[in-house]
Amino acid sequence: MxxxxxxxxxxxxxxxxxxxxxxxxxxxxxxxxxKSLNLYSAINxxxxxxxxxxxxxxxxxxxxxxxxxxxxxxxxAERFGKNRVFNTPLCEQGIVGFGIGxxxxxxxxxxxxxxxxxxxxxxxxxxxxxxKFRYRSGNxxxxxxxxxxxxxxxxGHGGHYHSQSPEAFFCHVPGIKVVIPRSxxxxxxxxxxxxxxxxPVVFFEPKWLYRQAVEEVPEHDYMIPLSQAEVIRExxxxxxxxxGAQLTVMEQACLDAEKEGISCELIDLKTLLPWDKETVExxxxxxxxxxxxxEAPITGGFGAEISATILERCFLKLEAPVSRVxxxxxxxxxxxxxxxxxxxxxxxxxxxxxxPSKNTHFLIHGFSRLL
Amino acid sequence: xxxxxxxxxxxxxxxxxxxxxxxxxxxxxxxPRPAFTNSQLSSKSVCLDSFTSLRHESTAVEKQLxxxxxxxxxxxxxxxxxxxxxxxxxxxxxIPESSSLRxxxxxxxxxxxxxxxxxxxIPVSEKLAVRMYEHMATxxxxxxxxxxxxxxxxISFFITAVGEEAIxxxxxxxxxxxxxxxxxxxxxxxxxxxxxxxxxFANQCFGNKADRGKGRQMPVHYGSNxxxxxxxxxxxxxxxxxxxxxxxxxxxxKKNACAVTFIGDGGTSEGDFHxxxxxxxxxxxxVVFICRNNGWAISTHIxxxxxxxxxxxxxxxxxxxxxxxxxxxxxxxxxxxxxxxxMAVKEQRPVLxxxxxxxxxxxxxxxxxxxxxxxxxxxxxxxxxxPVNRFRKWVEDNGWWSEEDESKIRSNARxxxxxxxxxxxxxDKPPLTELFSDVYDVKPKNLEEQELGLKELVEKRPQDYxxxxxx
Numbered sequence: 001m002x003x004x005x006x007x008x009x010x011x012x013x014x015x016x017x018x019x020x021x022x023x024x025x026x027x028x029x030x031x032x033x034x035k036s037l038n039l040y041s042a043i044n045x046x047x048x049x050x051x052x053x054x055x056x057x058x059x060x061x062x063x064x065x066x067x068x069x070x071x072x073x074x075x076x077a078e079r080f081g082k083n084r085v086f087n088t089p090l091c092e093q094g095i096v097g098f099g100i101g102x103x104x105x106x107x108x109x110x111x112x113x114x115x116x117x118x119x120x121x122x123x124x125x126x127x128x129x130x131x132k133f134r135y136r137s138g139n140x141x142x143x144x145x146x147x148x149x150x151x152x153x154x155x156g157h158g159g160h161y162h163s164q165s166p167e168a169f170f171c172h173v174p175g176i177k178v179v180i181p182r183s184x185x186x187x188x189x190x191x192x193x194x195x196x197x198x199x200p201v202v203f204f205e206p207k208w209l210y211r212q213a214v215e216e217v218p219e220h221d222y223m224i225p226l227s228q229a230e231v232i233r234e235x236x237x238x239x240x241x242x243x244g245a246q247l248t249v250m251e252q253a254c255l256d257a258e259k260e261g262i263s264c265e266l267i268d269l270k271t272l273l274p275w276d277k278e279t280v281e282x283x284x285x286x287x288x289x290x291x292x293x294x295e296a297p298i299t300g301g302f303g304a305e306i307s308a309t310i311l312e313r314c315f316l317k318l319e320a321p322v323s324r325v326x327x328x329x330x331x332x333x334x335x336x337x338x339x340x341x342x343x344x345x346x347x348x349x350x351x352x353x354x355x356p357s358k359n360t361h362f363l364i365h366g367f368s369r370l371l
Numbered sequence: 372x373x374x375x376x377x378x379x380x381x382x383x384x385x386x387x388x389x390x391x392x393x394x395x396x397x398x399x400x401x402x403p404r405p406a407f408t409n410s411q412l413s414s415k416s417v418c419l420d421s422f423t424s425l426r427h428e429s430t431a432v433e434k435q436l437x438x439x440x441x442x443x444x445x446x447x448x449x450x451x452x453x454x455x456x457x458x459x460x461x462x463x464x465x466i467p468e469s470s471s472l473r474x475x476x477x478x479x480x481x482x483x484x485x486x487x488x489x490x491x492x493i494p495v496s497e498k499l500a501v502r503m504y505e506h507m508a509t510x511x512x513x514x515x516x517x518x519x520x521x522x523x524x525x526i527s528f529f530i531t532a533v534g535e536e537a538i539x540x541x542x543x544x545x546x547x548x549x550x551x552x553x554x555x556x557x558x559x560x561x562x563x564x565x566x567x568x569x570x571x572f573a574n575q576c577f578g579n580k581a582d583r584g585k586g587r588q589m590p591v592h593y594g595s596n597x598x599x600x601x602x603x604x605x606x607x608x609x610x611x612x613x614x615x616x617x618x619x620x621x622x623x624x625k626k627n628a629c630a631v632t633f634i635g636d637g638g639t640s641e642g643d644f645h646x647x648x649x650x651x652x653x654x655x656x657x658v659v660f661i662c663r664n665n666g667w668a669i670s671t672h673i674x675x676x677x678x679x680x681x682x683x684x685x686x687x688x689x690x691x692x693x694x695x696x697x698x699x700x701x702x703x704x705x706x707x708x709x710x711x712x713x714m715a716v717k718e719q720r721p722v723l724x725x726x727x728x729x730x731x732x733x734x735x736x737x738x739x740x741x742x743x744x745x746x747x748x749x750x751x752x753x754x755x756x757x758p759v760n761r762f763r764k765w766v767e768d769n770g771w772w773s774e775e776d777e778s779k780i781r782s783n784a785r786x787x788x789x790x791x792x793x794x795x796x797x798x799d800k801p802p803l804t805e806l807f808s809d810v811y812d813v814k815p816k817n818l819e820e821q822e823l824g825l826k827e828l829v830e831k832r833p834q835d836y837x838x839x840x841x842x
Contacts, residue, residue, distance in 0.1 A: 056623075083623060086654070088650065088653070088654070089646075089649050089650060089653055091645075091646045091649065091650070093612065093642055093643055093646050094612045094615075094643075094646030094647070094649065094650045096612075097609065097611070097612025097613050097615070097616065097643060097646060097647065097650075098612050098613070098615050098616040098619070098650050098654070099616060100612075100613045100616060101553075101612065101613035101614060101615060101616020101617040101618075101619070101620070101630075102616040102617070102619060102620050103616075104601070104613065104616070104617065105551075105616070105617055105620035105621070106620075107620055107623075109616070121642070124606060124609065124643075125609060125612070125643075128604065128606045128609065129604065129606070129609050129613070132604070133602075134809050134810075134811075134812070135587055135809045135810050136584065136587055136588050136592070136594075136602055136604060137583075137584060137594045137596075137601075137602035138582070138583050138584040138585035138587065138594070138602075138809065139585075139808070139809045140583055140584075140594055140595065140596040140602065141594065141596060141601060141602060142812070144812060174810050175810050175811065177811075198812040199811045199812055227815065274811075274815040274816065274817055277816070277817075278816075
């Protein structure tokens with residue numbers, strides 16, 4: 001799995017790859033150096049650059065001082081000092097509240113929540129304070145300098161409290177942005193954009209990819225725009241939409257489907273709030289089918305929002321119902337994780353992907369010949 | 372890693388100095404001891420060894436005792452733990468749940484407005500005293516008229532600060548204009564002191580086009596960046612950890628200013644109270660936390676809120692210097708806040724003030740407090756423990772205020788407030804586009820679409836929508 005992911009991620013990023021992927025993110029120019037980095041190193045690089053380029057920026061949270069439990073903050077305290085990079089008491093509502101106060105004074109506060117599973121004590125500060133800070137003050141105040149980073153998603157052995165994908169809760173809050181990178185190169189650019197965006201951003205990092213994903217990452221300061229989805233693989237028969245680590249799974253499903261003659265268009269949403277409806281709409285109008293996949297439980301998941309929107313905009317062009325391949329409606333289980341997860345087999349056997357051509361009769365029952 | 376080594380060197384040196392264990396270190400051999408399983412002991416440098424050994428020593432209580440008893444120079448009554456040295460006792464004694472004596476309340480003026488002899492207090496000039504009194508009186512008139520305006524249906528909601536005028540004005544008077552204020556919602560006097568006009572108060576309550584908040588929030592949710600006063604939000608205590616962040620920012624920028632934040636007795640039960648105080652203390656942020664203990668959180672009396680001796684005793688739990696003050700004594704409040712502010716700024720530390728008072732008014736216009744408390748209790752506080760009257764007596768006794776001044780300030784305030792209300796009521800609401808702006812810095816596509824959709828709908832069916840909104 002590790003090598004598979006490693007190979008996949010390197011494949012994702014190579015410009016002008018065999019998939020004919022259209023690269024809308026900034027690519028390294030010939031003169032810029034790149035380095036092979038994993039996800040946590042890429043994020044670490046982004047944080048170094050952020051603190052270097054803005055003397056009024058801060059990084060704090062539990063255990064960030066020594067480098068953090070996932071090593072994302074390595075070297076920052078030594079380089080920028082304990083006044084700017086520091087540990088906080090174990091209190092998420094305090095971490096985010098303190099960050100809001102700093103941001104409201106015009107600083108950039110890049111706060112870390114140790115696991116997305118523990119973000120809930122800060123939910124009041126995020127929803128009732130950060131998201132409404134600018135609006136309720138009539139734009140006299142804002143906390144746009146706030147960025148909240150949290151590792152999210154399955155890790156193989158995380159169980160209930162080290163595997164959650166809580167993005168849907170935050171996508172329902174006008175006033176914040178929700179960003180989820182799929183790879184090291186994307187993470188660095190998206191994190192720098194998030195930090196510099198004048199709105200509070202919740203940045204979920206797929207912890208599964210911290211070490212597993214390795215990619216050529218440009219060493220310079222670059223940003224990848226928010227609210228712009230990317231077609232990372234072009235196709236004509238079906239559109240697949242996902243984010244974060246799930247894209248590696250979906251890429252595999254696409255490769256398998258291709259063997260059966262199904263041409264798949266894969267889209268990385270990147271920013272879930274506000275999300276790029278136009279790119280997904282254009283794709284579905286071309287392909288006529290949509291499959292959305294996320295680790296979070298299917299009921300009330302963000303896939304439902306995408307499905308409803310696309311139905312509104314593309315109803316007459318759709319040849320099949322929108323399909324969602326997601327986590328089950330259970331707490332994230334430990335030993336049952338392989339059964340819970342929306343694997344490539346579930347994607348491949350979903351009704352959308354198993355009716356190969358536009359002309360064949362739509363099959364209601366999925367079948368597992370791709371297993 | 373190098374930094375960790377040099378830190379360990381420093382720790383070794385300081386430990387040696389503090390514990391006088393140099394004798395022990397020299398005597399020890401570095402072969403692994405049965406008590407420690409750490410394989411580092413045998414292989415690393417002397418420096419790391421000493422540090423590791425000492426660190427393990429400090430967490431292995433028995434061994435530490437042995438060592439300590441070996442040394443003649445060491446005080447045998449203390450133990451080393453991660454938090455530092457602590458004495459030990461063989462007497463099993465529980466700390467009582469409360470002291471036999473409650474923390475006394477700092478006051479300067481007696482109930483008759485006379486300075487208690489030998490009081491510590493910061494003198495207040497005639498000019499300042501008169502200004503303070505005028506603002507307290509204006510606040511009273513403002514509260515009365517706006518409350519009535521709500522009763523008449525002219526504004527939707529209102530919260531008064533009746534009974535807490537001394538806290539409102541005296542605390543504001545003790546601060547510098549650069550101090551950043553994060554209010555709860557019962558401190559409009561702070562904004563009044565800083566120069567927010569009566570018209571601006573009225574505009575916010577009516578949510579008209581001149582409201583700086585652009586009509587988005589309920590009345591009394593004032594905010595003004597010009598006056599360094601964050602916008603009021605309804606959730607309780609959320610401002611406390613934010614104040615710690617604000618204070619930290621001021622510290623980092625080396626400003627001669629602190630954060631000042633208010634909370635009620637009820638608000639101290641919120642998790643954000645704990646978060647705010649702990650963060651301010653640990654991160655050494657210059658914050659003055661002012662708790663208005665007015666006895667009631669809507670209908671919940673303080674006996675149902677906490678079992679501690681109020682809020683002042685909680686300060687020490689966070690390592691925060693604290694004081695209990697008579698919140699109805701303007702001079703005491705002034706001195707306490709002024710001193711706390713100086714401490715916060717000079718020593719870069721938080722300070723907690725518990726101001727004892729009474730909420731004479733109802734919680735808000737949506738509340739009738741006679742339903743849960745005795746009418747004569749309210750009356751007693753309103754008449755006999757009135758902070759405005761008390762301060763007035765002192766100002767008058769100094770010859771700084773007369774009956775004529777009194778009627779003048781009240782009639783002027785009344786006139787201005789009524790004018791402000793009449794004007795605010797007439798003006799249009801903010802244009803409809805302000806419904807969609809400021810959600811983000813720039814309007815995203817979904818809001819642009821929704822705005823277009825709504826505009827079409829309103830133009831098509833204007834009768835379904837309230838008038839006064841420019842499309």
